[in-house]
């Protein structure tokens with residue numbers, strides 16, 4: 220992703236107009252009250268069907284509930300397929316690091332590993348379809364999970380405060396879980412994910428189609444003072460760190476990387492009937508590639524991956540705002 224030209228920005232704006240209009244409509248009090256009732260009923264009906272969790276997995280859900288975040292590691296999680304994930308993902312990361320060194324990404328602030336590279340390593344995409352991850356996500360959401368695949372981000376350490384490096388909330392659903400795997404050591408200068416533990420006037424209400432997107436300075440202005448250390452979880456960690464975070468209900472950002480490029484996997488989960496499906500599918504795969512990746516997986520994994528077929532027709536008719 221480069222910083223875009225005015226023309227490109229205007230076109231993107233035009234393309235996202237239907238989604239923005241739909242989002243504004245959903246935010247209208249009468250409509251949102253009705254939708255919330257349906258949502259609460261669905262969660263209540265699903266409660267008796269929630270899976271049982273081990274103490275470790277329960278502590279992840281507890282972290283999500285209380286702080287919006289829980290930090291663990293691949294070693295502690297010890298999921299099947301982790302060695303295969305690690306060797307493929309670090310190979311891809313090394314290849315992208317090399318391309319970055321050769322100047323191929325000059326001007327980009329974040330690069331995404333493309334679908335072709337990922338289709339050659341389906342184990343990267345399928346790693347998070349393990350029952351334990353799905354159980355953790357389902358318990359936190361209170362509803363069966365949809366898996367919106369992943370973004371494999373290569374973040375360039377240029378210090379720019381742009382896009383997801385500004386404070387924001389993701390819009391796809393009411394609650395979401397991102398499972399983030401660091402492939403590089405990430406210290407304070409290496410672009411750690413940060414989760415905010417403060418609210419401020421306007422942090423819980425849409426301003427038009429979106430929650431306000433804020434630079435650090437704008438956030439501090441709204442908070443009426445400097446951000447304190449205890450106001451934020453700064454997710455630093457070695458390569459192999461795994462973060463579970465609810466990026467829909469919590470303000471967060473990727474702190475602008477200064478000293479070192481960051482490579483990380485961002486696995487995306489929300490419910491199978493997400494509130495704003497037209498803001499979903501912000502990944503690199505086509506529908507055909509999704510079907511290929513889902514083939515041969517368990518019934519549950521396929522239902523997670525092919526969630527889009529479950530979205531009501533009316534909502535499906537709003538063109539996606541993915542860019």
Ligand SMILES: O=C(O)CCC(=O)C(=O)O
Pocket residue numbers: 372374383384389397410411412413466471472473474485
């Ligand atoms: O790059 C980052 O750490 C921020 C990512 C983000 O905003 C998200 O995963 O929703």
Ligand SMILES: [Fe+2]
Pocket residue numbers: 383387388389466471
């Ligand atoms: Fe985000």
